[in-house]
Amino acid sequence: MNPPGSLGVLEQNVNEHLSTPIPGPSIHSDNPQERIQARRLRIAARLEARRREALGEYLDGKKESEEDQSKSYKQKEESRLKLAKLLLCGTELVTNIQVAEDIRETHRRVEEEEIKRQRIEKLENEVKTSQDKFDEITAKWEEGKQKRIPQELWEMLKTQQLRCAGLIEDKNKLISELQQELKTKDDQYVKDLKRQSDDICLLLERMEEQVKNVMKTFRQELHHIEKAFEVERQELLTSNKKKWERALQAHNAKELEYLMNRIKKIEDYEKELNKQRIWDCEEYNMIKIKLEQDVQILEQQLQEMKATYQLNQEKLEYNFQVLKKRDEESTVIKSQQKRKINRLHDILNNLRSKYAKQIKQFQEENQSLTLDYKRLVMQFKDLQKAMRHFAFIDGEKFREIWLMNEEEAKDLIGRAFAVDKIIHAQHLGLPWTAPDFWFLKNVGPISQQQQKSAAQIVEEVLMRTEEEAEEATSEPESYLDLPKQVSPRTTKKILMLLCDESGFLIESKLLSLLLPLEKSECYLLRLDAIFSALGIESEDDLYKLVNFFLKFRAHHISPIQVKPLHQANAEQPSVVSDLELEEQLAMEGEEEEGLVEEGEQEEEKESPPSPWLIHPNDVLKILEAFVMGLKKPRDSRAPVRVQKGVRNDSRDSEYWQALTTVVPPAKQNLWDALYTALQKYHLVLTQRAKLLMENEALEQQNTELQMLLQQYLDSKINSQLQVPPTQVFRVPTK
C-alpha cells in the first residue's frame, strides 16, 4: 500500500529529524541516567516503528472495509493519527525528563535513607563507646580520690587527661567527618542545582523543539490534507466534467437523431400529400363524369314528367267538369234537406216541451210516492218494532204457558207413573220399569240447533274427509244436514283449490307463521283467513260458496249462461230478499246437484284423466262473481234477522201428543179392568166396614148397659134394701 508506506517513511524522517537536532541523552554519555534515558528513547523509537506498522495493517483492513471513503477523509484520518502519535511522542519525550528526575529522586531517597541509617548507627555506636570511655574516666576519678600520693595522683591525672583528650579527639573526628559529609552534600547540592538547570534547559529545548516540530508537522499535514482535498476536488471536477460532456454528447446525438427523424417524416408526409392530391384529382374527374351523366338522365326524366303532367291536366279538367255538375245537384238536395230539417226541428221542439211537462209531472208523482213510501217505511218499522215486542212477549208467554202446561203434564205423568208403579208393585206384583221417552227430559219449548260457523264446518269437513280417506267408510250417519248431496270430498277439493288459488287474500305475516305447522292445520288457518277476507261467516255462506262452485262447473262449458245469471243477480234491486236468492240458489243448487253427482260419479270414474273439477284459472272469476253476489244480501240482512226468531212448531204437537200417550192403551185397559175389580173389592170392604161399625155400636151399648147396671148395683139404696138385687143376680163382679 502506498499511503502507509509513505507515511512510515515520513515518520522515520520525522523521527530522524526529531532525534538529530536534540543534543539530549546519548548512549555514550558518562552519566548512567542519561545512558538509560538514551536507551529508553531508542527503544521507544523502535516500539513506535513497530506500532506504526501494526497500525498501518490496521489501517489497511479499515481501508478495505471503507473503500468508498473519500480520499480526503483518508488523508484526514492519516494525518490525525500521525499528529496524535507525534503529540504523544513529544509529551513522552518531555515527560521523560520528569520521570527520570523522579526515579533519581527515589533512588536518592533510598540511598539517603540508607546513609542516614548508617550515620545514626555510627553515632549511636560512638555514643556508646564514648559513654564507656566517660564511665571509665569517672570511675577513675573515684579511684583518684583515694590516691593520697601526689605522684600517683599526678600520674593518674595525666592518664585521665590523656583519656579525655582521646575522647575529645574522637568527638572531633566525628564532627570533622560529619562536616566533611556536609561539605560533600553541599557540593552535591550545587551539582544538583547545576543538573537541575541543565535539565530545565533540556526540557525547554525539547519543548521548543516539540513545538517547532508539531507546528511543522501540523502545517505539513494541513498541506497534505489541503492537497488531498484539492486532488479530490479536481477528480470530482474532472469526473463531473466528463459526466457532463458525456451527457452533452448524448444529448447532441439524440438531437441529431430527432432532427433526422423529423426530416424523414417530412419527406414521407410530402410524398403522401402528393399521392393524395393525385388521387383526389382522379376522384374528382370521375365524380364529375358521373354527375354529368346523372344530369342527362334527369333531364330525360324531366321531359317525361312534363308529358305526364299535361296528360294529368287534361284528366283533371274533365274531372272538374263532372264535379261541378255534381255540386249543382247537391245544392238542390241540400235545400230539400234543409226544409226537412226545419220541419223536424219543429217536431222536436214540440216533443221537448211535452217531455218537460211529463218530467215535471213524474217528479211530482215521484215526490208524493216517496213521501208515501217513507211514511210506509216508518209505519213498517213501527209495526216491526211492535211485532218484535209482541213476538218477544209472545215468546215469553208461550214459554211460560208451555212450562206451566209441561209442569202440569209432568206432574200428571209423574202421578200416573206413581200410580202405575203402585199398581205394578202392589197389585200386579211385577217389577216396574220407568218408561224412557225423550220428551220427558225436555224442559221448555223445543229449540232448533245453533248454526255452526263456516270455519267449524270446514274443520269438520276436513276431518271427515281425512277419516274417510283413512277408513274409506260409507256415508256418515249423522253428517250435516245441509250439504245434502254434496259429498265432503268434493267440498274438500273445492276448498283446497280455493286455498291454493287465493293465497293473495292471506296476509304475508300469517303465511310466514304458518310455515312450520302441519299441512291440515295450515289449510285450516289459511281457509279461515280467506273466509274472513271474503266475508263468509256462517255455514250457509260456505255451502252457498260450494254450490256456487259446483254450479259454475256445470256451466263452465258454456260460461255465458252463468254470466247473465250473475248479471241478473247484480241488477236485481234491493227488493230481492235474501230468501229469494237463497231459494234461487237452492233451486239452482238442486238443479246442479244432479249434475254434480253425475260429475262426481264421472269424477270418481274418471278421476285420473281429469283431476280438476274446476280449472284453477277460473277460481278467481268464480270468487269474484260470488263476492259480488254475496255483497248485496249482506247489506239487507239486518231487517230480516228477526225472522230467525220464528221457531218451527212442527214438533210441538208431536211433543204434546207424545205426552198424552205416555201411558200406552194396553196399560189403560189393564187399569180399567183393575178398576172394576177394585171397585167390587171396595164394595165388599165397605160392607164389612159397616158391619164392623154395627158390631162396635152394639158392643158400646152393651158396655153402657153394664155400666148402668153396675151403678145401680153399687148404689146405697142396695145396702139399705133387705134384699139387694145383687144378690138376686149372680152377676160376676169384676
Added chain:
Amino acid sequence: MQDAATPPTSSARSHSSVATRERSSTVGYTSSTIPQPSKPSVTLVPAKSKTPSSGANFHRMRRIIAEDAEWSLAIVPLLTELCIQHIVKNFQKNPILKQLLPEHQQKVLNHLSPDLPLEVTANLIDDESYWRRCCTQRWPVCHVARHDGSWKHMFFERHLENLLKHFIPGTTDPAVILDLLPLCRNYVRRIRVDQFLPPVQLPPPPRTGDQSDSGSEGDMEEPVMDHYQLGDLVAGLSHLEELDLVYGVKDCGMNFEWNLFLFTYRDCHSLAATIKACHTLKIFRLTRSKVDDDKARILIRSLLDHPALEELDLSHNLIGDRGARGAAKLLSHSHLRVLNLANNQVRAPGAQSLAHALAHNTNLISLNLRLNCIEDEGGQALAHALQTNKCLTTLHLGGNELSEPTATLLSQVLAVNTTLTSINLSCNHIGLDGGKQLLEGMSDNKTLLEFDLRLSDVAQESEYLIGQALCANREAARQQALNPSHFMSPITANGPENSAG
C-alpha cells in the same frame, strides 16, 4: 503568537480608517460603513498612495480633484474629534465615558493611555481592548486563557499578585493592598502567589550565623517571621475561586536561609480561618511550603464541609501519614474532586486510610500520590478501593516503591473498573511478571486511555502491547466523542470479537 500578531493589524486598520477620515470624511465613512463588493480595498489603496489617477475609482477621485488639488493635505478636524481628543487628554481629572455615544466611547477608549490611575479606570472601563493594552504594556507574556479569557480580570489579578509578592510585613503599608480592594473586588477570581516575603530583620547577618548554631533562638524569633495575613483581602474579594499559594522566597540565590521558607503556625491558623470564611473558593493550592502533618491537619480541619471546594493541592510538602489521614477524612466530608499530595512523605498507613475513604467516595476524580512511599501495602489497599470505586478517573502513583503484588491487584482492577482513564505507575519496581499481569488486565479494559509504565522494570514487549491496547481505547473514545449515538451498537458488536481475539 496569535496575541502578538493581532494588535498591529487592528492598529493598522484604525490608522488607515483615521487617515481616510481625515482626508475625506464622506469617502471614509462610506467605505468603512457600507461594505461594497471589492471596492473598499480599491478605495483604500489610492487614498494611501495618494495617486488619484487610478481608473477604477475615477469618479470619486475626480470630485476631490475638481475642488482642490492640494486639499488632502490640510483639513480642519471635526468638532467631535476635537472633543474626543480633549476628553482623552483630561480623562484623569474628568472621566467622561458613559455619557458618550457608543462610537465615540470606542474612540476615546482607543486613545486612552494605559498609565491612567486605577482609581479612575477600574470601575469605569469595561472595554477589553483597553485592558489588553494595559496588560501588554506591563507584562511581556500574557496568558489570557488562564484568566477566564478576560483581560480586565487578568490585569487586576496579576496586579494584585504582584503587590502580594512584594509585600514585606512590617515595612510595606498594608493599606496599599486594602486600598486596591474596592477597585478589584469584582474582577479578581484567582490569586496565584508563588512567594511571600518574610518580614525584614534588622540584623540579618549575625542572625544567620546564630541560627546555624542554635535552633532554640530561631524558635523564639518565630512570631516575627509571620507572613502577610490574607484574611482581610480574601474576605473582601467576593468572587474569589482559586487560591494558589507558596510560602517561600523566589530567586534568593546565595542569600539562602532556611528562615525564608518558614510557614509558621500563625500563618497556618490565619490561612485556615481565611479559607474557611471564603465560601466561593473552589481551588486551594498550597505547595512547596513545608506543610507538615500538624499544619496540614489544621488546614484540612478548616476545610471540612466546605461548600464549594473542589480541588486541594498540597504537593511538595512534608505531609506524613497523619496528614494523609486528615485528607482521607476530608474526602468523605466535602465535594472534593481533585486531591494532589505529590512529593510528600505519605507511607503505607496514610495510603491505606486514603484508600478506605476512596472505596465509597463518589466525588473524587483525580488522586495524585507521586513521589511518596506508600509501598505495596498502600498500593494494594488503593487497588482494593478501586474495585468498588466508580468515580476516580486519574490516579498517579509514580515513584512509590510499588512492586509486583500491587501490579497483580491493579490488573484485576483494570478488568473490572470502567471509569479509570489514566494511571501512572512510572518509577516503580513493577518487574517483568507484574508487567505481564498488567498486560493481562489491560486486555479486558476498554476505557483506560493513559497508562504510564516508564522506568518501572516492565518488559518492553508488554509495555508495547499495553501501548497498543491504549491506542485502541483512545480510538474508541474518540469515536464515541464524535458520534455518541452510534457508539453503543459497535461496542456491543465488537465486544465478543475482541474478547475472542
